[in-house]
Amino acid sequence: MSRFGTLPRRLGHLVLIAFGITLVTFFLLRLIPGDPALAILGTSYTHQRAVAIDLALGLNKPIWTQYVLFMGRLFRGDLGYSFFYSEPATTVIGQHLAPTVFLVIYAAVLAAAISLPLGFVSGLRRGGVVDQSARVFFTVSFAMPAFWLGIILLIVFSVHLQVFPISGFGAGFAGHLYYLFLPALTIAVGFSTVLIRSLRAATIATLQAEFVDTARMKGISRAKVLRRHVFRNAVLAVVAVFGVNLAYLISGTVLVENVFSLPGLGSLLVNSVSNRDYPVVQGVTLLFALLIVAINLLTDVTQSALDPRVGQEIGE
Amino acid sequence: MSQTWTTHPSQALLRVAERGAKRSRSTGRRRLVLISGLVMLGIAIAAILAAPLLAGKSPTALDVLHPLAPPLTPGHLLGTDQYGRDILARILYGGRIDLAIAFGATSVTLVSGTIVGLVAGYFGGWVDNLLMRIVDLFFAFPFLVLIIAIIAMLGPSIFNMFVAIWITSWVSYARIMRAQTVVAKKQQYVLAARTLGYGRVRVMLRHILPNTASAVIIFSMVDAVGNIILAASLGFLGLGAQPPTPEWGTMISDGQNYILSSWWLATLPGLAIVFVGVAFSLIGDGLADVLRPGER
Numbered sequence: 001m002s003r004f005g006t007l008p009r010r011l012g013h014l015v016l017i018a019f020g021i022t023l024v025t026f027f028l029l030r031l032i033p034g035d036p037a038l039a040i041l042g043t044s045y046t047h048q049r050a051v052a053i054d055l056a057l058g059l060n061k062p063i064w065t066q067y068v069l070f071m072g073r074l075f076r077g078d079l080g081y082s083f084f085y086s087e088p089a090t091t092v093i094g095q096h097l098a099p100t101v102f103l104v105i106y107a108a109v110l111a112a113a114i115s116l117p118l119g120f121v122s123g124l125r126r127g128g129v130v131d132q133s134a135r136v137f138f139t140v141s142f143a144m145p146a147f148w149l150g151i152i153l154l155i156v157f158s159v160h161l162q163v164f165p166i167s168g169f170g171a172g173f174a175g176h177l178y179y180l181f182l183p184a185l186t187i188a189v190g191f192s193t194v195l196i197r198s199l200r201a202a203t204i205a206t207l208q209a210e211f212v213d214t215a216r217m218k219g220i221s222r223a224k225v226l227r228r229h230v231f232r233n234a235v236l237a238v239v240a241v242f243g244v245n246l247a248y249l250i251s252g253t254v255l256v257e258n259v260f261s262l263p264g265l266g267s268l269l270v271n272s273v274s275n276r277d278y279p280v281v282q283g284v285t286l287l288f289a290l291l292i293v294a295i296n297l298l299t300d301v302t303q304s305a306l307d308p309r310v311g312q313e314i315g316e
Numbered sequence: 317m318s319q320t321w322t323t324h325p326s327q328a329l330l331r332v333a334e335r336g337a338k339r340s341r342s343t344g345r346r347r348l349v350l351i352s353g354l355v356m357l358g359i360a361i362a363a364i365l366a367a368p369l370l371a372g373k374s375p376t377a378l379d380v381l382h383p384l385a386p387p388l389t390p391g392h393l394l395g396t397d398q399y400g401r402d403i404l405a406r407i408l409y410g411g412r413i414d415l416a417i418a419f420g421a422t423s424v425t426l427v428s429g430t431i432v433g434l435v436a437g438y439f440g441g442w443v444d445n446l447l448m449r450i451v452d453l454f455f456a457f458p459f460l461v462l463i464i465a466i467i468a469m470l471g472p473s474i475f476n477m478f479v480a481i482w483i484t485s486w487v488s489y490a491r492i493m494r495a496q497t498v499v500a501k502k503q504q505y506v507l508a509a510r511t512l513g514y515g516r517v518r519v520m521l522r523h524i525l526p527n528t529a530s531a532v533i534i535f536s537m538v539d540a541v542g543n544i545i546l547a548a549s550l551g552f553l554g555l556g557a558q559p560p561t562p563e564w565g566t567m568i569s570d571g572q573n574y575i576l577s578s579w580w581l582a583t584l585p586g587l588a589i590v591f592v593g594v595a596f597s598l599i600g601d602g603l604a605d606v607l608r609p610g611e612r
Binding site for chain 1: 320383445448455456457458461462464466467469470471472490541549553554555563565571572575582589590591592597598
C-alpha cells in the first residue's frame with residue numbers, strides 16, 4: 001500500500017461531497033414557498049422587476065439548466081447578486097471574512113491552550129481533583145448556550161470589571177487580540193469540553209498500551225515516558241476530533257458574532273435572513289461547508305503525515 | 317480508585333496482569349445519576365405545566381409601574397423586564413416552547429434516523445452507499461448554518477424551526493444505527509432468525525432493533541440538550557419564536573440590551589436552559605451506565 005494509505009480514495013470522496021454541497025445549496029433556494037422573485041422584492045414588487053429577477057436568476061429555464069448555469073457561475077467565482085447591498089454576493093462576503101477567520105483561529109488556539117493540560121492531567125490522574133472539576137465543568141458547559149455564556153462574560157468583564165470592550169473588532173493585530181478575547185474565549189470554553197473529554201479518553205487508552213509498559217520496563221524515566229510516549233500519542237488521537245468538530249467552532253462563531261456585534265460572516269448570515277438576501281445566505285452556507293471539507297482534508301493529510309498507520313486499516 | 321503511576325519498572329509487569337480485573341461503579345451510584353436527572357426533568361416539566369398556578373400572572377401582562385424591577389421584588393419573585401412583564405411567568409411559559417422542541421424534534425429524528433440506519437446497515441450494497449453519502453453530505457455543513465439557511469428560505473417561525481431540525485438532525489442517528497446494525501447482522505441470533513425464514517422487516521424490527529437501540533436512545537438525550545440550545549439560539553438570533561411570545565432565547569436576546577443596568581433579564585432564562593440541559597445530560601449518562609454497563 002502507498003505511503004498515504006487510503007488518502008487518494010478519501011480525496012475522491014471529498015470531491016464528491018463538495019459536488020453534493022453545491023447541489024444542496026442550489027436547491028436551498030427552491031425551499032422558498034411560492035415565487036422567489038416575490039420573496040426577494042417584498043413590498044417593492046412590480047411585474048417588470050419580477051421578470052428581471054427571473055431572468056437574472058435564470059428562473060424561467062428548466063431546473064437542470066439552472067443548476068448547470070449555477071455551477072458555471074460558481075467556477076467563475078460568481079455567487080449571484082445581493083439585492084440588499086446592491087453588490088455581488090462575493091464582494092459582500094469578502095468584506096465580512098476577516099473577523100470570522102480571526103475569531104475561529106483565535107478560539108481554536110485558546111481551546112487548545114485550555115484543553116491540552118486539563119485533558120492530559122484528567123486522563124493521568126483519573127478521579128483526581130482536576131478530573132472531577134473537569135467533569136463538572138463539562139456537564140455544565142455542555143448544557144450552556146454559547147451566546148448566554150458570552151453575555152455572562154460581558155456582564156462580568158465588560159460591565160462590572162470593565163477590563164474588556166463590549167463590542168467591536170479593534171484595530172491592528174493587537175487590537176483584534178484584545179477586542180476578540182471574550183468572543184474567542186466564549187467559543188473556546190464550549191469547544192474545549194469536547195477536546196478535554198477526548199484527550200482524557202485517549203490518554204487513558206494510551207496509558208494502557210503495551211508500548212508504554214515496554215518503555216517503563218526498559219527503565220525510561222516516568223517524565224520521559226509521559227512526554228515522549230503517552231502525550232504524543234494521545235494528542236495524535238485528538239487531532240482528528242479537532243477537524244471533525246470544526247463545524248462546532250463555526251456554529252459557535254455565528255452565535256458569538258451576534259452577541260458581540262462583530263462584523264463577520266455569522267452576523268452577515270443572520271442579517272441576510274431578515275433582509276431576504278438569499279444569494280448571500282446561499283453563498284455563506286456554501287463557503288462554510290467547502291471550508292469544512294477543505295479542513296477535513298487537511299486533517300487527514302496531517303494525520304497520515306504524523307502517523308503512518310492512519311487510513312491504512314481495511315474498510316476505513 | 318484513581319489511576320496511579322507505578323513507581324518501579326517491574327511493577328509495570330504487575331499492572332499488565334492486573335488489567336483483567338475491571339472495576340465498575342456501584343449499581344447504586346449509577347442509578348443515582350439517572351434518578352437525579354429524571355427528578356430534575358420532572359421538576360422542570362411540572363413547573364412548566366403548572367405555570368398558571370406558580371406564576372399567578374400572564375407572561376405578557378404589563379406592570380407599567382414596575383419596569384426592570386430586580387429579583388425578590390414583592391409580587392415579582394424574579395423581577396420584571398423592560399415592560400414590567402414578570403420574568404418568572406415568562407420563564408415558565410417560555411419553557412413550553414423549548415421543551416416542546418426537546419421532545420418534538422428529538423423524537424421524530426430519533427425514529428426516522430434509526431429507520432434509515434437500520435435499512436442502510438441491513439441491506440448494505442447500493443442502498444447503504446446512497447443513504448450514507450447523503451448522511452456524509454449533511455455532516456459536511458456546519459449544523460447551525462444549515463438550519464439557519466433552511467429557515468431563511470422557509471421564513472422564521474417556530475414551526476419552520478421544527479421542520480429545519482427534522483430535515484437535518486436524523487443523520488446522526490442514521491450513522492450510529494447503521495454501525496450497530498452492520499455488527500448485529502453477523503451475529504448468531506440474527507442468522508438464526510433468518511434461518512427460521514423470518515422476513516426482513518421482522519428481523520430488523522423484532523431482532524436487531526431491540527438489541528441495538530440503546531446506542532441511539534442514549535444519543536437522543538445528548539441530542540435533546542442540543543435541540544434545547546438550538547431552539548434558544550434561534551430565538552436569540554430572532555429566527556425562532558417571535559416576540560411577544562416568551563421563549564428562553566428571545567428573553568436573553570431582549571435582556572442583552574439592558575445588561576448595563578439590569579443583569580437579571582439576560583441571565584435568569586439562561587439558568588433555566590442549563591437546568592434542563594443538565595437534567596437531560598444526567599439522564600443520558602445514567603442510561604449509558606444502566607443500559608451498557610462495562611463500556612465506560
